[in-house]
Every structure is written in C-alpha cells, then in structure tokens.
Amino acid sequence: MSCLFCKIVEGTIPSRKVYEDEHVLAFHDIAPQAPVHILVIPKQHFAALNDAQPEHIELLGRIQLAAQHVAKEAGIAESGYRVVTNNGPDAGQVVFHIHYHVLGGEKLATLGGKE
DSSP: OHHHHHHHHSSOOOOOOEOOOEEEEEESSOOOSSEEEEEEEEEESSSSGGGOGGGHHHHHHHHHHHHHHHHHHHTTTTTTTEEEEEGGGGGGGGGSSOOEEEEEESOOOGOOOOO
C-alpha cells in the first residue's frame, strides 16, 4: 500500500502518536501550522470526506470524539481550537486518506475575516 497514513497506522513509518484506539490514530503533524497541530485519522482507509458512506457514521463520530480528547490532552480545549478536514486538491488535501487537523495553542485567524 502506498498511502502514507496507512503506513503510519501499520507502524512502518514512525509518528509522534498522542492518541490511539482500535479505530482512530492521532499524531503530531510534521509541518505544523499552529503551536498545536495534531492529525486525527481513521485506521480504515478512505480517501476523503466525499468517499464517506452511511456505514462510516460511527467512525466519523469516533474521529470527532478523538479530536476533542487530543485537544483536552494538549491543553487547548478551554481556550479554543479548530478542527479542519480538506476535501480534494482544490481544498489543499495532499494525503488522500481522510484526516482531520486539530489546530490551536494561539489565537487563530478567522476564515475570510468572519466567524
């Protein structure tokens, strides 16, 4: 398999893990865009949010709860954090294994100048 994140799940590529359960893995981004930048991924491979199916509902919920957990563990839950997923090349998706960015640790710029 050539998917970078699948290799991280398999353990053939190292990562700085911060959370793992049977369905989800979270680790520090290697090119952080904020003081705290953690990626949360499902262990099951699918490329992007557009590929999510009804059978992924529970898994997507697990990802959201994992994002909440890593934000608390990183100490950014109270001050605030952003959870982002990029869907497709025009949105900036580079690794085609669905993943969520948990960003925080500083006041983040608002998107488009509005909340």
